[in-house]
Amino acid sequence: MTTILDGKASAKAWRAETKTRVAQLATERQIVPTLAVVLVGEDPASQIYVRNKIKMAKQVGIKSINKTLPTTATQEEVLAIVAELNHDPEVDGILVQLPLPEQINEEAVLLAVDPKKDVDGFHPMNLGKLWGGQPELVPATAAGIMRLLADYHIQVEGKNVLIIGRSLIVGRPLAGLFLAADATVTIAHSHTKNTLELARQADIVVAAIGQANFVTADFIKPGAVVIDVGTNRIDGHLVGDVEYATVSQKAGFITPVPGGVGPMTIAALLSQTTDLAEKR
Ligand SMILES: NC(=O)C1=CN([C@@H]2O[C@H](COP(=O)(O)OP(=O)(O)OC[C@H]3O[C@@H](n4cnc5c(N)ncnc54)[C@H](OP(=O)(O)O)[C@@H]3O)[C@@H](O)[C@H]2O)C=CC1
Numbered sequence: 001m002t003t004i005l006d007g008k009a010s011a012k013a014w015r016a017e018t019k020t021r022v023a024q025l026a027t028e029r030q031i032v033p034t035l036a037v038v039l040v041g042e043d044p045a046s047q048i049y050v051r052n053k054i055k056m057a058k059q060v061g062i063k064s065i066n067k068t069l070p071t072t073a074t075q076e077e078v079l080a081i082v083a084e085l086n087h088d089p090e091v092d093g094i095l096v097q098l099p100l101p102e103q104i105n106e107e108a109v110l111l112a113v114d115p116k117k118d119v120d121g122f123h124p125m126n127l128g129k130l131w132g133g134q135p136e137l138v139p140a141t142a143a144g145i146m147r148l149l150a151d152y153h154i155q156v157e158g159k160n161v162l163i164i165g166r167s168l169i170v171g172r173p174l175a176g177l178f179l180a181a182d183a184t185v186t187i188a189h190s191h192t193k194n195t196l197e198l199a200r201q202a203d204i205v206v207a208a209i210g211q212a213n214f215v216t217a218d219f220i221k222p223g224a225v226v227i228d229v230g231t232n233r234i235d236g237h238l239v240g241d242v243e244y245a246t247v248s249q250k251a252g253f254i255t256p257v258p259g260g261v262g263p264m265t266i267a268a269l270l271s272q273t274t275d276l277a278e279k280r
Pocket residue numbers: 045141164165166167168169170171188189190191192195208209210211229230231232261262265
């Protein structure tokens with residue numbers, strides 16, 4: 001029997017906790033947690049994220065500020081907006097949607113975000129803290145995945161974890177969190193020669209690749225935990241990186257897409273924005 005890791009339900013419970021904290025900030029300190037989102041261009045996964053994020057923020061009482069720029073925006077324009085948000089005392093968290101269009105230097109933009117407002121945890125200082133074993137501001141997808149595992153009482157300590165994908169948004173920070181939680185972590189990427197063999201030995205497999213149905217039942221040890229981060233649009237449908245129909249027959253636990261990691265990402269972001277507002 002496979003247990004479906006219901007990210008939608010878990011995220012709902014987490015948002016309810018956040019909502020209580022937001023209400024407390026309003027009554028006790030007249031503070032409204034505020035999240036600023038910078039979106040440059042029209043990346044489809046980013047558009048899904050931004051749309052859901054705005055809706056959920058509203059639901060818990062967090063104020064959203066949206067800065068949307070065309071695909072043709074210059075680096076100076078993006079940096080000017082980041083500087084403005086850094087200096088705005090009402091803004092608790094700043095999130096720059098990735099990927100950025102190619103004319104913009106991603107590293108320079110992420111470095112420009114005030115590390116104290118870096119709600120996405122992408123600033124080198126926050127990534128350094130995470131890799132140093134002292135996580136503070138943690139990328140939302142990674143934080144959301146760890147919370148989902150905890151909600152289902154899935155033990156991480158001593159487990160063999162394979163993360164497929166090494167992006168700044170998902171693979172790298174998640175590896176840092178699993179390591180901090182005492183798992184044995186392997187990261188596979190496009191140069192890895194034996195991803196299939198590595199996956200077959202893993203107790204927990206995380207797919208963060210961006211290719212529909214990449215992970216098939218062949219990859220999975222019976223009873224393993226499968227976390228599907230992929231958000232691929234195929235003929236107007238959202239599908240993950242895992243071939244759900246077959247893998248769900250073999251796995252012990254699996255996240256669906258939609259309704260798995262996505263909602264947890266948003267819940268994590270709202271919780272972390274509230275953490276920052278509490279520190280004002
Ligand atoms: N649900 C959510 O909350 C979120 C969902 N996503 C989704 O997750 C997916 C991944 O996103 P993101 O991490 O940003 O993607 P990136 O494109 O930045 O990274 C993809 C990673 O997959 C690796 N990869 C590509 N092909 C293979 C292969 N054949 N074997 C092993 N590894 C491979 C790449 O390796 P290399 O480094 O060598 O190129 C890279 O590290 C996307 O579908 C995205 O939309 C992303 C963030 C949050």
